[in-house]
């Protein structure tokens with residue numbers, strides 16, 4: 001990965017943080033953090049392969065911002081419980097990304113009065129968190145056959161009617177090799193602006209089913 005690629009990744013992480021602070025935090029309701037589906041790949045019984053980068057090594061790097069946001073949402077700083085410092089960093093990136101996407105979906109749903117089905121919500125958060133974890137693994141030359149990034153996710157879940165979640169998905173679909181998306185969201189300063197603009201651009205609640 002070139003210095004320019006690393007810069008693009010940092011910019012995308014910065015945009016995620018900017019959106020979270022500007023649009024989501026002021027409007028979000030109490031968020032109930034999602035429990036990890038299972039242990040990270042380093043602590044899973046019967047492991048045969050696992051991510052070589054640990055959460056302790058992740059601290060202080062740009063990707064750590066996901067952990068900081070995840071912790072602010074009530075999630076522990078590790079996949080396998082608070083204080084475990086040698087969990088897999090890729091699993092942690094994926095887990096905290098899921099927390100963040102879940103929070104964004106809940107907040108946008110409340111702001112627009114448009115609630116996705118449970119299946120849609122879990123598909124969107126799984127898909128986007130998978131993309132972020134894959135970008136992290138690529139940047140750190142981690143073999144993506146590790147169990148922290150399940151295979152078989154080739155279908156992109158498009159979050160119709162949820163501009164911030166859809167933008168996040170678009171930005172991380174091919175984080176390298178394309179310029180960051182410049183969209184009408186750049187002209188909004190709060191979630192109410194997004195809601196107003198959204199209603200002029202999309203069906204009030206465009207279903208994806």
Ligand SMILES: [Zn+2]
Nearest residue numbers: 040043080087
């Ligand atoms: Zn662990």
Ligand SMILES: [Zn+2]
Nearest residue numbers: 041088091148
């Ligand atoms: Zn892992």
